Each structure stands twice: as structure tokens, then as C-alpha cells.
Amino acid sequence: YAKLSLNDKELDESEKVYKLILDSHPKNYMALIKLANISLLRGDKEKMESILNELISTYPDVMEPKLLKAWHLYGEKKLNSIEPIFADISTAKKMNNMSYLELMASVSIDLQKISSATVFIRKILEVDPKNQKGLFLSAVAQMSDGNVSGAISGFKKILASYPNNVMARLMLTKGLLLNSNIAAAKIHVKKLEKVKAMDVEVMK
Helix, strand or coil: CHHHHHHCCCHHHHHHHHHHHHHHHHCCCCHHHHHHHHHHHHHHHHHHHHHHHHHHHHHHCCCCHHHHHHHHHHCCHHHHHHHHCCCCCCCCHHHHHHHHHHHHHHHHHHHCCHHHHHHHHHHHHHHHCCHHHHHHEEEHHHCCCCCCCCCCCCCCHHHHHHHCCCHHHHHHHHHHCCCCHHHHHHHHHHHHHHHHHHHHHCCC
16 A cells, blocks of 8 residues: 555655554665655655665665665766665676666666676566567667667667657667668657657646
């Protein structure tokens, strides 16, 4: 129930439930992680960081609080502060965590460390060859490395299975424009405009 409330952003109600859990189980780290999430949704970054830092100190070998802090740092583009967070976690544990793999692939791409990104992406796709995020990151990495034609093929592959993936269509359009394929790019621009119009209609 509390998880549903958090997803619905019924923050006050969710917070009460998680605090009740902590009254009975003060060291329940998942409840503390949810409270950190609530603080983030409220814009209280200081409280979120306080909760997460306490969790990381108490449970140095647990991935979840470190991942939440790391994704927050990624959103703030503090890229070089991310990897040290996981220093206490074994390589095997990290490389079997999909969220960690996606995070570090994204960080590596942003830092133009494409060879490192490829290692993380390859691991994602070994686990799930049709993983939508893994396929997207693979195509983005190719584009960042100057392989625009390869990236275009990658984004087309994603859209063949996931036609509603707006980010893949945006990146495909960018790739087509870079390859001076204006006619094909216009087709995807029209599809994007249609999606935007539908979103506006839903919001009315």
C-alpha cells in the first residue's frame, strides 16, 4: 500500500506508513530508502542525502542506497563523484546489478569513455538481448563514437520492437540529420509531432 501511495505521490500518507514500519523495525533499510525518495520528491535534497549517507554508513555492502544517491548525482551531472560510491561493493555484485550497469554505461558515455561504456552495455545485453535501455545505450554510444550509421541502425532496431520509444525516435532523427537524410528525418519529425499532440490532448 505504501509503495502504491509513493507512486501516486501521496507523500504524506506514504511517509506515515514508512515511519510506522520504522517504529517496529528501526533498521529497515528499504523503508529508509523510501523516505529518502519522498524527501527527493519534495525537493528536500538535504534530508534525502542525510538519510542516504546514514544508510550507506550503516550498510556499506548494500547497493540500493548507493544507487539512489548515484542516480541523483548523475541527474546533477556530478559524474566523477559516482564511481567512488561503490568502492565497498564487490565487482561481481556490481556487474550483476542492472541499475548499476545502466548507470555506469550512461556515465561513461557522458565522459566520452566509450570503451568502458561498451563493457557495461555488453553485460546488460548478455543478460537480456532485447533490453530496451541496453539497446538504446548501445546506439547512443555508437553515435558518441562517431558511428552515426551504426547508431541509426540501432535506433531503428529499437523502434521495430518499441515503436513508442520517443527518445529512440528523437535520436534516430538526429542521426538521420547528421547523415543528411533530410527526407527520412522529416518522417520521424512528423511522428514526434503527432505524439506531442496526443500528449497535449490527454492533458486537457
